Amino acid sequence: MLMTDSTTIRVDRDTHRRLLDLSQSADLSLMEVLRRATAALEQQLFVAEAKSQMQRLRADPQAWADYLRESSLTEVADGVN
Numbered sequence: 001m002l003m004t005d006s007t008t009i010r011v012d013r014d015t016h017r018r019l020l021d022l023s024q025s026a027d028l029s030l031m032e033v034l035r036r037a038t039a040a041l042e043q044q045l046f047v048a049e050a051k052s053q054m055q056r057l058r059a060d061p062q063a064w065a066d067y068l069r070e071s072s073l074t075e076v077a078d079g080v081n
Contacts (some may be wrong), residue, residue, distance in 0.1 A: 013017070022033045058064050 019030055019033055022028070023030050026033065028036070057067055
């Protein structure tokens, strides 16, 4: 990826060392390690929020029944659920 615009961020020495270790062991640039770490955290937060919303939905018996009914309407016969 061509880096046309960048900025500087400050990190503590331990974090910098850990980033360098990851960079070297994965044969990636520091920028790519940071990109992947950012994407991984975004995904982790997304999944945590989705789980939280499902727990709230399941806590409401009527809402859960409605959800199950609606999801059954979108099922197809391809064997994938």
